[in-house]
Amino acid sequence: MIGSSKEKISQKQLTSMIILFTIGSAILFIPSFLANVAKQDAWISAIVATVLGLFTVLFYSKLYKLYPKKSYFECATFILGKWIGGAVILITYIYFFILSSLILWDLGEFLKTQVLVQTPIQVILILFMLTVIYTVRLGIENVGRTSEVFLPWVLGLFLLMCVFLIWSLEKGNLLPYLEKGVMPVLHGSYYLLSFPYLELIIFLMITPYVNKETKVQKSFLQGTLVAGGLLITTTFLCILVLGADVTARNTFPVYVLGKMVSVGEFLERLEIIIAIIWFLSIYFKLAIVFYVLVASLSDFVKAKDYRPITLPLGMLLVVMSPIMFTSTMQVASFDKEVFFPLTYIVGFFLPLIVYIAGKIKHKKRGI
Amino acid sequence: MKKLTDWVNETKKKRENMKEKNKDPKEQNEQFNSAHSISQSLTDNLNTISKDLGGSADVIIREFELGETDQRKIGVMYTDGLADSTTVQEFVLKTLMIDIRSAHLENIDFEATTLELLEKHSLSGGQLKKVYNLKNVKQHILSGDTVLLFDGETVGLSVATKGWKQRGVEEPSSQTVVRGPKEGFTESLRTNTALIRRKIKSDNLWIEQMLIGKETQTDVAILYMKGIANDKIIKEVKKRLKKIDIDGVLESAMIEELIQDETFTLFPTLYNTERPDVAASGLLEGRIVIIVDGTPFVLLAPAVFVQFMQSSEDYYQRSDIASAIRLLRYVAFMLALLVPSAYIAVTTFHQEMLPTTLLVSLASQREGVPFPAFVEAILMEVTFEILREAGLRMPRAVGSAISIVGALVLGQAAVEAGIISNVMVIVVALTAISSFVIPSYNLGMAVRLLRFLFMLLAAAFGMYGIILGIIILVSHLTSLRSFGVPYLSPIAPSNKEGQRDSLIRLPIWALISRPRLISQKNMIRDETPAPEPNDSTKEPEKSPSGESSK
Amino acid sequence: MGVLLVATLISIYEIPKMKKQNMKRDFILFSCVLFLASTIATLHVNGVTISNPISGLRAIFSPIGLGIENFFMEKGQ
Known part of the structure; x- marks a missing residue:
């Protein structure tokens, strides 16, 4: 088990962390990604990907059940031995590191272009990182509790948003269905499956803290279902309100969606709601990834406590993020060329290997 | 008065002594062999005590004799003002000096010492305690008891005579209710x-x-x-x-x-x-x-946190009304915390969030104001805090002066002079009123201070800063514990039973169990079934008419 | 300069705690990561171009990624 073993997460906390993690950063980018390839059928690919995502998390919970008391990294070394397991861990760790700098970049990009145009990006990133470090130092249990506090807010604000948008729906935007066949839809699903759902592999690192083993699968399914519902709804709304073209052209279509709200004469421009939802969720996403980063690193060298390295590692992230990711274009091509395949490898093939090897090991022992 | 009792005492004591003179002083079981143990000589004891207390004026030490011939000496000590003078008179001095005369002492064990005799038969004070060393003697004296010491005995007697001037049970001044008990704790x-x-x-x-x-x-x-x-x-x-x-x-x-x-x-x-x-x-x-x-x-x-947002009156009003008021308090809490910072954020960073008409009127108001919104807000909020603090500490008679200065001079005049905008006055007023809604004064203080932190964050980073601040605040709250119980307890970690009485209050029959993390045994507190208005209440419908016809 | 200042501040904040609890491994890890972070930061601030670690990954993965993209694109058309 990574980190200190005293901490305990309840099933509900795990669920809310999964929900916030899944919608974190995805909710802002995904409609654009999907609309780019699947056009007006983006919402169909969202549904397909969510169904696939449910199967993925089902697989994850099976993997968890092999050794409920061990984190994914511990499982890997235990099952595959020091070297192969070590390789799996190394790849996964690099992936987590890239993921966290990508999250940080997402945040910086959004704030720089949309909200705080004049503030230097380093300041924004440092401030955000400090917040994350503060909460991570308080422990994963605390992150879980905080997520429990914020989840109703996020859901409530989202619902509010949906209600406000009812007035500006245009059904025509959905037509025609499946204009170019199934392939673009699947292409979109390919993106969506990797972007939030396969990233959920990270939760296998913190599931050992969950106080009830039997409830983990339920949490995984519930969380993914709710988050998937949110993502589908968001995509659906984007297509309905903005149309496929506008959705595809904007980097942050949901934010534009917020600007479209106009109820009566007084309720206008509620993009702040979107900003808050997204901001809270991305914060949790980074907090969870960052926790896993520091905890597994300190666990690797058998250090007593993960807290001392939070500050240096946070500093490293803040420094590396702008070096690794320089522009929107570069990140978009990076996503497509490197990150999505890498996600499939880390989130699907490697765990599959671990799982199969683990099953074989179980059987051997059984005989 | 004292001389009279003295005299009475003495004569009485002489008689007493006749009866006691055959008794042998018993061997003492010394329980405390400390350096301060009571010595055999009464005069020594009294001198030591008097010296240890620095001859304080309020400590009264008296020495007199019981009995006529044997001259058994006894010392009485109490603190004037702490000991109830009537009790001392009635139950100690009068007993020792007068009543002992009329005591029926036929069946007394004549082996007993003065001490035992007094303890068992004479002293009618409610609470008697033996004291074994001088430290305890002093402690008893100083907490209002009357201590008796006897010549030749190393054990003293303490009579509970506590009773001093104290405030009666009055209506509490800090947590007032409209409906509910009006008594409050006192200093005793x-x-x-x-x-x-x-x-x-x-x-x-x-x-x-x-x-x-x-x-x-x-x-x-x-x-x-x-x-x-x-x-x-x-x-x-x-x-x-x-x-x-x-x-x-x-x-x-x-x-x-x-x-x-x-x-x-x-x-x-x-x-x-x-x-x-x-x-x-x-x-x-x-x-x-x-x-x-x-x-x-x-x-x-x-x-836990929710406790500070509750008032005892929540349970004395109807549950739906109480729930609404509780929610209102949470809204007020947020307003008190965030309104000035939101104002700063919106006016400096996010003007586009406002509807155009409001933006225009706001801008026209702020036109003549020389300061940026942050300085304006800080200025007014600090002024308000000063006013509030002044109102608390100053003599009550001048209280009205504060309100005049606050309302007229600082509010209206500042706006007219163009130092601050009208909106700012509204903002300050809103925060002020909201912060008074928080039932707990302690929590109110926390909000007052946090408000300034949020204003700083808002001035530097707009809404982004505020949200970061909220995240830090919430994670700080979730990390707090009170005697091991998580501070945000029924909310996070969430507990459905507990949430029945946190943000809202369900009807009392629905509050079945005690808070889970606080009490761990005997969880069920309420087994009243939900009221069902259909069964028994329908029948009496006829009877009133029947009775009235009689 | 700013970077070094931050690094020293972090050290001042963390090192006494670690000494107190006698955490040797923690200290080694801590100093490694901090050293790495501050070196990169200093270089970056001074305008030294640091080769993007991603480019290595890109070399490995872009055939796969582009292959998948093309697969979807071709089938779609």
Whole structure:
């Protein structure tokens, strides 16, 4: 088990962390990604990907059940031995590191272009990182509790948003269905499956803290279902309100969606709601990834406590993020060329290997 | 008066002594062999005590004789003002000097010493205690008891004669209610425990008492419901109280600061109240009540955040109304915390968020204002805090002057002079009113301070800063614990049963169990079925008409 | 300069705690990561171009990624 073993997460906390993690950063980018390839059928690919995502998390919970008391990294070394397991861990760790700098970049990009145009990006990133470090130092249990506090807010604000948008729906935007066949839809699903759902592999690192083993699968399914519902709804709304073209052209279509709200004469421009939802969720996403980063690193060298390295590692992230990711274009091509395949490898093939090897090991022992 | 009693005393004593003269002084079992043990010589004892107390004027030491021939000497000591003078007169001096004469002493064991004789037959004071050393003697004297010392005895007797001028039970000034009991705690520990006992007559209500403070020797009582309160927490409270090693405890706040879990937080992790009904309901929920002698504010532990947003009146009003008011309080809490910072953020960073008409009117108002919104807000908020503090500390008679200065000079004149905008006045007024809605003064203070932090964040980073601040605030709150109980308890970690009485209050019949993390045994507190208006109430419908026809 | 200042501040904040609890491994890890972070930061601030670690990954993965993209694109058309 990574980190200190005293901490305990309840099933509900795990669920809310999964929900916030899944919608974190995805909710802002995904409609654009999907609309780019699947056009007006983006919402169909969202549904397909969510169904696939449910199967993925089902697989994850099976993997968890092999050794409920061990984190994914511990499982890997235990099952595959020091070297192969070590390789799996190394790849996964690099992936987590890239993921966290990508999250940080997402945040910086959004704030720089949309909200705080004049503030230097380093300041924004440092401030955000400090917040994350503060909460991570308080422990994963605390992150879980905080997520429990914020989840109703996020859901409530989202619902509010949906209600406000009812007035500006245009059904025509959905037509025609499946204009170019199934392939673009699947292409979109390919993106969506990797972007939030396969990233959920990270939760296998913190599931050992969950106080009830039997409830983990339920949490995984519930969380993914709710988050998937949110993502589908968001995509659906984007297509309905903005149309496929506008959705595809904007980097942050949901934010534009917020600007479209106009109820009566007084309720206008509620993009702040979107900003808050997204901001809270991305914060949790980074907090969870960052926790896993520091905890597994300190666990690797058998250090007593993960807290001392939070500050240096946070500093490293803040420094590396702008070096690794320089522009929107570069990140978009990076996503497509490197990150999505890498996600499939880390989130699907490697765990599959671990799982199969683990099953074989179980059987051997059984005989 | 005193001389008269003296005289009466002496004559009486002479008679007494006749009866006592055959008795042999018994061997003493010395329980405390400390350096301060009571010596055989009364005069020595009295001299030592007098010297140790520096001959303080309020300590009265008297020496007189019982009996005529044997001249058995006796010393009486008490503190004037702390000991109730009538009790001393009636039950100690009068007994020793007059009543002893008429005592029926036929069946007395003649082997007994003066001490035993007095203890068993003469002294009619309610509470008698033996004291074995001079330290205890002094302690008893200084806490209002009357101590008797006898010549040739190394054991003294202490008679409970505590009774001093104290405030009566009045309406509490800090937590007022429209409906509900109007009595409040007083400065006297005994009165306070009695006020709680009057509400809970259960034999499960246990009271433990200890002395804290090397110099002040303050009585501190721990009250809990045996079988409801969590034993671990009781143990922890006692452990922390025993650890305290301080010279004086003057208010429960000092105890609070010494036993709380986390020092560096703005949020109170112990609840204090002046109301016996709040303390009693806390006891019934499994909390532990700490009463400190000398202050009407008793402490409740463990405390959770939602508790500070509740008023005892919530339970005395209809549940739907109480729920609405509770929600209103949370809204007020947010307003008090965030309105000035939101104003700063919107006017400096996010003007586009406002509807155009509002933006225009806001801009035209701010046109003449020389300061940026942040300076404007800080200026007004600080002024308001100063006004508020001044209103608290100044003599009540000049209170109205403050309101004139505040409302007219600083509000209207500042706007007219163009130093601040009208909107800013509204913002300050809104925060001020909102912050008064928070039922707990401690929490209100925390909000007052946090407001300024949020204003700083808003000035630097707009909404982004505010949201970051909220995240930090919430994670700080979730990390807090009060005696091991998470501070945001029924919300995070969430507990469905607990949430029935946190943000809202369900009807009392629905509040089935006690808070889970606070009390761990005997969880069910309420088994009243939900009222069903259809069964029995329908029948009497006829009877009133029948009765009226009679 | 700013970077070094931050690094020293972090050290001042963390090192006494670690000494107190005698955490040797923690200290080694801590100093490694901090050293790495501050070196990169200093270089970056001074305008030294640091080769993007991603480019290595890109070399490995872009055939796969582009292959998948093309697969979807071709089938779609």
